[in-house]
Amino acid sequence: MTKIKICGLTQKTDIEAVNEVLPDYIGFVFAESKRQVSDEQARQLKLLLNPTIQSVGVFVNEDIKRIEHLCKMGILDLVQLHGDEDDEYMRKLRKLIPNPIIKAIRIGDGRNMDVEKQTMADYTLLDTYKKDLYGGSGEVFNWNLIKDVGKPFFLAGGIHEGNIMNAVIKCRPYCIDVSSGVETNGLKDPDKIKAIVTKIRSVR
Template sequence: MRDERASNQMTPPRLKVCCIQTVEEARLAVAHGAAAVGLVSKMPSGPGMISESRISSIARTIPPSVGSFLLTSARRVVEIIAQQRRCRVNTLQLVDRLDEGTYDDFREALPGISIVQAIHVVGEESLDEACDVARRGVDGLLLDSGNVRLPVKELGGTGRVHDWRISRQIVEAVGIPVFLAGGLRPDNVAEAIRQVRPFGVDVCSGLRTDGKLDESKLSAFIRSLRSVDDRA
């Protein structure tokens, strides 16, 4: 997941289509140029959850060049490692903070598997959290609009936009790939890219109609994504 863009050149960010429900949705996303798809396992709240057996079935159909992201709310490394071995994805997206084990434990147990840590941007303190996580050697960050402090945690899929000014600060500070998520839609993604300059963008509810991936919204999103020029 190396960031190949020169710092003075804007190219379209990688597209991650999240909340994939079926093999057909995964194929649709990949056919339209998605660099990654997100597969949501058990969560305390939010959309898109599917069983691990379905995640495994979908992951088997995804080309090796495309990121297959398992979104996990588990907080123990041993539990997450077991999930990956059942689901056979190539990327783990940790949507909550670890409370047992370290990122190095993943490296030892799962060589070749990428680790992306979600940071829920709630205020200026999120910059310090992102920098701390980046120093520990994750492969990337994903900036989302959840809230881990609520009685029932929000760990993604809120449809809310957070403060892109803080997200831009994180992108400039951490030196590793950063995906931007949270309330992105065809009508705001171009401005989000101009303001934040992320490595990639992540979208779930903004591409769905009646719970299904909407090809017309996907096409409109990609057109907007590709319309961004070098001016920031």
């Protein structure tokens, strides 16, 4: 069954909403973003999170020591790298933490996926390329560009209740990553979270 990640949680009500429907993963954004949280905010939210849900920290070209600290504090279960991090960066990170690593690839920027899929990351995340933006565009990329990714991948970029079934059936990702697609007026909407989790779990 395709897994689901609800990304960009920032407040207690967001945690309450996901605890009710139990997605597989949630994301805390530490990179500059309207959904950015501080280390202390993430720590407090993690304490409220149902332990069956794994937390993912989203970073862009972050200092490795900060990631190490957040992982060793138990705030993060997985690390998502959304910037220009290369294998050397991941090699250094792996020496410090055992947490699985997700590496984002922005589709449409001319990169060769056959090369990118060979990174040291445990998972790949496919997102929409937009100039001067590392992620969070809320826009769908051309799913026909997805080739043999070579490892389990997360699918992100403009996914919402209206297109999630097509995303799952057409792309067959390991996990669907949703953020703005479960928001109303920029805030996480419990009804949309419940609806999208219900839909994805209906696909066998």
